[in-house]
Ligand SMILES: Nc1nc2c(c(=O)[nH]1)N[C@H]1C(S)=C(S)[C@@H](COP(=O)(O)OP(=O)(O)OC[C@H]3O[C@@H](n4cnc5c(=O)[nH]c(N)nc54)[C@H](O)[C@@H]3O)O[C@H]1N2
């Protein structure tokens with residue numbers, strides 16, 4: 001028997017998940033044999049999710065793309081033939097030159113998101129390349145744009161409490177967040193707080209894993225959270241459960257907010273939200289008397305027409321009670337503000353010759369492919385799977401089918417988007433790359449050094465855009481640089497004093513370093529709002545044509561169809577990533593739609609049968625699950641499944657609108673009206 005050399009090395013989870021876990025990877029003879037959590041990681045402490053424990057199945061998947069290919073059959077059919085990188089680069093460069101000459105560089109559109117969260121590969125060399133090229137800009141709004149802007153109006157930026165402090169919390173509100181599935185370490189910290197006496201309340205439209213984890217569940221109608229928060233404020237103010245000193249010292253606009261909240265009596269709020277008035281009273285009194293209290297605000301409630309305002313409104317609650325004062329008190333929507341990097345240095349927007357070049361909102365890709373002038377002639381997709389994740393999928397796909405559109409897709413797999421590609425390029429997994437990771441939840445920056453050689457002919461996004469730039473004869477001093485050089489640029493602390501002392505050398509030595517060091521948390525000396533304080537009234541909103549004081553606005557889709565459908569992510573996939581892995585797909589069984597038992601009875605539908613969920617945009621065929629997990633009139637489906645081989649129409653974005661949310665150009669994935677028909 002030959003002996004095998006086994007080593008365990010440090011890695012980082014690259015996926016679009018708040019936890020950004022530290023990984024411990026075992027290699028035998030250069031092959032990964034096991035992936036577990038790094039026990040030394042200060043926040044994730046050795047625990048990782050089941051998805052990433054199975055990551056070897058993804059890295060060594062037999063269907064991984066290993067070489068470039070070009071289309072040899074009709075669009076939409078996955079007919080490809082192997083080519084070399086030089087031929088691929090040659091075709092892309094020739095196309096780019098032709099488009100630039102005939103239509104202008106604006107006719108080229110990048111389309112990317114965070115399939116890999118590494119700074120260099122998600123918002124580094126790629127951005128630099130497209131700026132230099134003069135391509136149309138992409139507004140990356142598909143995830144948290146509305147909520148981030150809403151929170152910013154109140155707090156000045158993505159500034160919440162340090163999640164490590166949440167073990168001190170005594171009242172834990174999980175608001176529109178499926179924590180157990182989507183931010184498991186926050187659930188672990190909540191469980192630790194509970195062992196020390198905390199009570200956990202989940203406010204959601206769907207009774208799910210997180211509801212079972214919580215001590216109490218509050219079932220709310222979709223898109224009505226601002227009303228609930230205003231109802232809580234009504235009671236807090238009426239009953240004198242507010243912290244007048246904190247309000248005086250750290251907020252502006254209390255009088256305007258109080259006047260507004262006065263109109264939101266628990267009875268009125270019950271009518272809007274479906275939450276009984278007595279429950280609203282009880283929740284508000286708990287919130288006003290238990291301290292420290294913490295609100296984890298999720299992404300779910302901001303995927304609605306009124307999502308920005310919902311988050312802005314909830315973010316006002318801890319200011320009224322002064323919850324921010326105590327360790328473990330306050331709120332968090334995201335924490336990106338702490339570790340913000342020097343984007344100007346890495347993305348180089350100064351290379352853009354025409355700063356007025358058009359910007360395309362990624363939530364409106366469907367319309368962009370059909371309506372823009374000059375038309376989009378080249379679409380360059382990486383780190384994203386728009387044929388599945390973008391709203392109004394039928395419109396997106398008919399655009400992708402345009403014969404005069406040249407599409408390049410860089411990915412690890414032949415995704416549904418690749419069906420429409422002219423050139424498919426193979427991407428490395430993050431294990432093969434050098435990169436820098438931040439988290440949008442905890443405060444640690446982590447360095448990743450490659451632990452595998454690139455597989456087949458795979459290239460990282462960084463290498464792809466660097467090599468493409470050199471073939472376009474772009475400036476060598478700007479593009480012919482190393483990963484390490486770009487990481488040094490990113491860490492420049494000029495604009496962010498919290499990065500002071502964080503260096504490549506330090507990251508190499510320790511693996512991770514914390515933004516702001518120990519004891520980070522919002523400082524109320526001065527917040528980055530215009531007034532420097534928490535803005536309960538926002539003059540900036542008024543100037544932007546938004547209501548300056550929190551208010552509830554109803555969802556916008558006409559009530560032509562009887563049900564409101566929310567289409568969130570599931571436990572075993574990350575967006576559409578992992579949906580091609582057999583074991584994980586089996587755990588999710590099949591694409592389901594949850595309906596209240598009374599609604600099902602009225603329609604003569606039974607649990608387990610296949611139904612057609614449809615509206616004017618399209619249809620999805622899903623398996624019906626009936627019960628009491630959703631309120632009457634509401635439907636919930638979870639998971640972004642790939643097209644099934646039989647053409648079974650299970651992709652739910654066929655139903656979702658391109659309509660934008662109230663703020664930030666955000667997506668409205670959860671504000672769909674639909675009807676449900678028996679599948680005969
Ligand atoms: N397992 C897993 N983890 C993930 C992801 C994944 O796909 N799978 N995706 C990652 C990404 S990109 C993101 S953005 C995050 C998202 O993770 P979360 O922030 O948890 O957001 P969602 O799961 O979209 O929605 C959260 C909850 O909001 C509920 N909800 C929907 N509408 C409303 C409403 O109007 N009011 C209230 N109160 N609740 C509502 C949904 O039922 C859901 O339970 O998770 C990340 N982590």
Ligand SMILES: Nc1nc2c(c(=O)[nH]1)N[C@H]1C(S)=C(S)[C@@H](COP(=O)(O)OP(=O)(O)OC[C@H]3O[C@@H](n4cnc5c(=O)[nH]c(N)nc54)[C@H](O)[C@@H]3O)O[C@H]1N2
Nearest residue numbers: 113114115116143382383384385389410427568575576577
């Ligand atoms: N209906 C509905 N739609 C949604 C959502 C929802 O809740 N409901 N959630 C929305 C949200 S919050 C988000 S964040 C978006 C996510 O949308 P996307 O960012 O498109 O997410 P994924 O589906 O995970 O696709 C990422 C792709 O990037 C590829 N990839 C991974 N690493 C690399 C790499 O290093 N290089 C390259 N070139 N490719 C790589 C993966 O293989 C995968 O195909 O989806 C949105 N769409």
Ligand code: SF4
Nearest residue numbers: 013017020021049052
């Ligand atoms: S997907 Fe999230 S929870 Fe799972 S290992 Fe990655 S960062 Fe951790």
Ligand SMILES: [Mo]
Nearest residue numbers: 016142143144
């Ligand atoms: Mo997201």
